[in-house]
Amino acid sequence: MVRLNEIRRAEVAIDPPPATDAGLVYIGRIATPWSSRLETPRLGRLDGPLCRIEVFAPWRAALKGIEAYERIEVLFWMHLSRRDLVLQSPADDGTAHGTFALRTPARPNPIGTTIARLVRVEPDGILLVRGLDCIDGTPLLDLKPDRTLFTPLAREQAGDRQTGHDDVSDGPEETPGG
Numbered sequence: 001m002v003r004l005n006e007i008r009r010a011e012v013a014i015d016p017p018p019a020t021d022a023g024l025v026y027i028g029r030i031a032t033p034w035s036s037r038l039e040t041p042r043l044g045r046l047d048g049p050l051c052r053i054e055v056f057a058p059w060r061a062a063l064k065g066i067e068a069y070e071r072i073e074v075l076f077w078m079h080l081s082r083r084d085l086v087l088q089s090p091a092d093d094g095t096a097h098g099t100f101a102l103r104t105p106a107r108p109n110p111i112g113t114t115i116a117r118l119v120r121v122e123p124d125g126i127l128l129v130r131g132l133d134c135i136d137g138t139p140l141l142d143l144k145p146d147r148t149l150f151t152p153l154a155r156e157q158a159g160d161r162q163t164g165h166d167d168v169s170d171g172p173e174e175t176p177g178g
Contacts, residue, residue, distance in 0.1 A: 004037065005082060010096035012087040016108060027062075028055040028125070028140035030076060035136050037080065037105065044133035046071075046117045051132045053140060055125035063143075067121045071146035074132065077139040078110035112138070115146050 007013060031052040034040040041048065053074065055063060066072065085106045087096040099107050116131035127143075144150075152160075 007085075008089040008092050009094040010087065010089045011085060012096070013082075013084040014086055016084050022109075024077070024141060026056075026077065026139040027059040027142065028053060030054075030074070030132065030134055030136070030138040030140055032132050032134060032136045032138070034134075037135060040135055041133045043103075044114045044116065044131035046115075046131045048130050048132070050119065051116075051129050053127040053129060053143070055127070055140070055143075057125065060125035063121065063125060063127070066118070066127070066143065066145070069118060069145040069149055071115050071131075071149060072118050072127075072129070073144040073146055074114050074116050074129070074140070075142040075144070076112045076114075076134050077141055078105045078107075078112045078134065079139055080135060081105040081107065081110040083108055083110060111141065 031054070032040070033049050033051075083106070085104075086099055088099055088102060088104055088106060089096050090102060090104065105112065112134055114131060114133055116129035119128040119130060121127055
């Protein structure tokens with residue numbers, strides 16, 4: 001059963017540190033048929049209900065060319081989500097999973113991301129899409145072409161064709177006395 005703010009068996013909440021301004025700007029607002037988390041789907045469906053994304057006036061020019069993509073990634077701020085759970089029990093069975101191992105809205109920075117099917121771009125910064133899984137009125141953070149459909153337009157750079165299993169550095173080596 002979906003829950004709003006209770007703590008389930010095996011779940012752990014923390015007192016999060018105070019928020020600092022990351023400089024995020026809401027670029028629009030999302031309209032969906034769902035007014036509560038209790039009715040919002042857990043995962044969007046590309047054949048789901050038609051939803052509306054309104055891009056605010058200063059950002060509308062940034063939509064130029066988006067109609068070329070069948071699917072877009074929609075990033076949004078899950079403004080009604082709790083931010084203090086580090087262990088969660090989605091099945092409510094006493095089994096805990098780390099928040100970063102789940103696609104739950106309860107997270108330290110409640111950024112949601114969904115791949116949506118772009119149905120139509122309308123005048124005045126309106127996009128009609130299918131596949132969203134957020135509450136009506138959710139603030140919009142960003143839009144991007146689906147990465148599986150996107151080819152970079154910029155010139156190639158060194159890492160673009162890099163392959164292999166190179167080790168990732170843990171950072172600078174500790175030196176004695178320093």
